[in-house]
Structures are given as C-alpha cells and as structure tokens.
Amino acid sequence: MTQVFNFSAGPAVLPKEVLQQAAAEMLDWHGSGMSVMEMSHRGPEFISIYKQAEADLRELLAVPANYEILFMQGGGLGMNAFIPLNLLGRVQGRVHEPATIDFVHTGSWSGKSLKEAARYANVNVAASSQAEGFTYVPPQDAWKLTQDAAYLHVCTNETIDGVEYNFVPTPPEGVPLVADMSSHILSRTIDVSKYGVIFAGAQKNIGPAGLTLVIVRDDLLEHALPICPSAFHWKNVAGHESMFNTPPTYGIYIAGLVFAHLKRQGGVAAIEQRNIQKARLLYEALDADDFYRNRVDPSCRSRMNIPFYLRDESLNEQFLAGAKARGLLQLKGHKSVGGMRASIYNAMPIEGVQALVDYLNEFAGR
Numbered sequence: 001m002t003q004v005f006n007f008s009a010g011p012a013v014l015p016k017e018v019l020q021q022a023a024a025e026m027l028d029w030h031g032s033g034m035s036v037m038e039m040s041h042r043g044p045e046f047i048s049i050y051k052q053a054e055a056d057l058r059e060l061l062a063v064p065a066n067y068e069i070l071f072m073q074g075g076g077l078g079m080n081a082f083i084p085l086n087l088l089g090r091v092q093g094r095v096h097e098p099a100t101i102d103f104v105h106t107g108s109w110s111g112k113s114l115k116e117a118a119r120y121a122n123v124n125v126a127a128s129s130q131a132e133g134f135t136y137v138p139p140q141d142a143w144k145l146t147q148d149a150a151y152l153h154v155c156t157n158e159t160i161d162g163v164e165y166n167f168v169p170t171p172p173e174g175v176p177l178v179a180d181m182s183s184h185i186l187s188r189t190i191d192v193s194k195y196g197v198i199f200a201g202a203q204k205n206i207g208p209a210g211l212t213l214v215i216v217r218d219d220l221l222e223h224a225l226p227i228c229p230s231a232f233h234w235k236n237v238a239g240h241e242s243m244f245n246t247p248p249t250y251g252i253y254i255a256g257l258v259f260a261h262l263k264r265q266g267g268v269a270a271i272e273q274r275n276i277q278k279a280r281l282l283y284e285a286l287d288a289d290d291f292y293r294n295r296v297d298p299s300c301r302s303r304m305n306i307p308f309y310l311r312d313e314s315l316n317e318q319f320l321a322g323a324k325a326r327g328l329l330q331l332k333g334h335k336s337v338g339g340m341r342a343s344i345y346n347a348m349p350i351e352g353v354q355a356l357v358d359y360l361n362e363f364a365g366r
Contacts, residue, residue, distance in 0.1 A: 107158030
C-alpha cells in the first residue's frame with residue numbers, strides 16, 4: 001500500500017501503534033473471549049479499562065484532585081448546550097435575570113458556541129476578531145467583560161480558522177473560565193487549575209468520534225438548571241463515574257490506548273516539542289514566498305490546524321489531485337472558508353509534514 005498521510009481535521013489520524021493494538025484485541029480482549037464492544041460497561045473488564053484511562057489522562061494533564069474527569073457523549077456541539085445548562089444556576093437568583101455569559105469570538109467554533117448559549121441566557125461578546133476575518137486573538141486588555149457573568153467561554157484553538165491562544169485568559173474574580181480545547185487538547189502543556197471547565201471532542205487528538213471529555217472543578221458540579229437532562233448533569237455523571245447512562249465504551253477504550261501511547265512517548269511536554277517542530281517546518285514552507293498564504297497573525301497561529309491558500313486559486317483542484325496522488329489526503333479547506341487546511345495533530349509524524357512540504361515546494365516550482 002502507498003504510504004498515506006491523513007491531514008483530516010477530524011475524525012483524524014490515530015497513532016499507528018494504537019490501531020494495531022486495537023486490531024489485535026478486536027476479537028478477544030486480554031483473554032476475556034469478548035471484544036470491548038461486546039462488554040458490559042458495568043463488568044470488571046470494562047471497569048478496569050475505564051479506570052486506567054481516567055488515571056492516565058489525569059497524569060498526562062496533571063489534573064488536580066479537585067477536578068472530575070467525565071467521559072461523555074454529545075460532541076462539541078452538544079457541550080455548547082450542556083455547559084449553560086450546567087452552569088447558569090450558579091448566578092440565577094443572585095443577579096438580574098436572565099444571566100449573562102461572556103464570549104470571545106475568534107472563529108467558527110466560538111461562534112457556534114455563543115449562538116447556542118444565546119438560547120439560554122444573554123450573551124456578551126467581550127471581544128471579536130470577526131471584522132478582520134478571524135486572523136488573530138484579540139488582546140485581553142481590549143476585552144469588555146461582565147463582572148457577574150455566569151462564566152467566560154473561549155475556544156483556545158479554532159479548528160477551521162487556524163487561530164490558537166498563546167495565553168490563559170483571566171476572567172473577573174469568581175467567574176469560571178470555560179475552554180473548548182477540542183482540537184489541541186494533549187498537544188501542549190496546560191495548567192488545568194486556571195480553568196473551571198475544559199471540554200473536548202475526542203476525534204482530533206484522542207480517539208474516535210462519539211466520545212467527549214469534560215474536566216470540571218468540583219465546585220461547579222451543582223449549578224445545573226432544573227431543565228438540564230439528567231444524563232448530561234455533571235453531578236450525576238461524576239457521581240456514577242461516567243456511567244449514569246451507557247458510556248461510549250469503545251471510544252473510551254481507544255482513548256485509553258492513546259493515553260498510554262502518549263505516556264510512552266514522554267508525555268505531553270515531549271509531544272509539545274515535536275508539535276512545535278512540525279508546525280515550524282510547515283509554516284516556514286508556506287512563508288517562503290507568496291505562492292501560498294496563511295492569513296493568521298504569526299503570534300497566534302495554530303500548531304494543530306494550518307489553513308492556507310494558493311495565490312492562484314484556479315489551481316486548487318490541480319493541487320488537491322496531485323496531493324492525493326502522493327498519498328497526502330484530506331487537505332481541502334473547510335467549506336466555510338475555502339482554500340486548504342493541513343491538520344497536524346499529535347499522531348501525524350514529522351515524516352508526513354515533510355512529505356507535504358516537499359509537495360508544496362514541488363507544486364510551486366512547477
């Protein structure tokens with residue numbers, strides 16, 4: 001088979017070693033005679049898988065003891081609703097009604113989040129880079145924050161627009177910071193204690209679509225609105241160790257294999273250095289001349305999702321056809337912004353980035 005490098009933004013490439021292990025264990029997990037997909041989520045076999053996955057993730061991200069790790073369903077779009085449903089009770093009854101949620105609008109995903117939140121509360125767009133085409137993160141000293149907001153929501157890496165935060169926002173005292181980290185979680189070290197809630201769809205750096213991670217501080221578990229569905233009430237989920245309802249068992253299993261793989265690679269700090277190297281290699285190729293363009297301010301360019309455009313966009317289809325012939329797949333940009341996009345998540349080897357760089361240079365030269 002021709003060597004293939006998959007640059008999809010998600011569902012995305014997984015480590016080859018993880019896929020090989022999952023294949024070897026598909027029919028018989030550790031002598032149990034069962035596939036993980038056939039196990040009861042309450043049986044000892046799966047409980048051991050879950051507990052190891054939770055422990056490894058806690059170690060990888062140095063999650064403090066006063067935070068719960070929840071393995072849930074619903075994806076990022078679902079969390080856009082479940083977050084206000086779980087947090088708005090924190091302020092209702094002590095501030096004017098309805099409550100206000102602060103947002104920083106830096107791209108497509110923060111836009112989706114604020115649109116959904118507006119169904120449940122007032123939304124204050126504290127800062128936005130929309131007028132400039134989502135090419136940067138507004139500096140925090142320009143944000144117009146609400147002192148008694150229910151929470152401050154940011155998307156720390158915009159998958160579509162290629163913008164990544166290079167700082168941790170500081171909300172007003174007592175206001176929780178909520179971060180959508182779907183497309184760069186586990187790619188760089190973070191201080192979890194700076195956040196009230198971190199959430200991430202698994203299909204970028206963790207595992208298959210269908211699993212969503214939530215890391216939530218204990219004091220934020222009991223503020224759900226009465227209308228919050230019981231299966232998505234964080235206190236219920238935490239109290240039942242993510243098994244209030246049947247969890248996405250196979251997704252948790254694959255995530256656990258990925259976590260173990262990352263530990264063998266040296267942990268998040270080690271993988272961050274490789275991600276810096278990969279991103280630098282690709283950006284230097286794109287910046288070499290004006291044949292390609294990346295529109296994002298260099299101070300906040302994403303290491304994970306790199307959109308770019310050909311100077312002559314009539315060559316787009318020719319570029320994509322040539323890339324596919326070389327085993328460089330899923331480079332077409334999101335339909336909302338056009339152009340190209342290379343997603344170089346943890347599992348993308350530097351050899352894949354080098355192959356793309358070689359093709360970029362070849363195509364531009366030709």
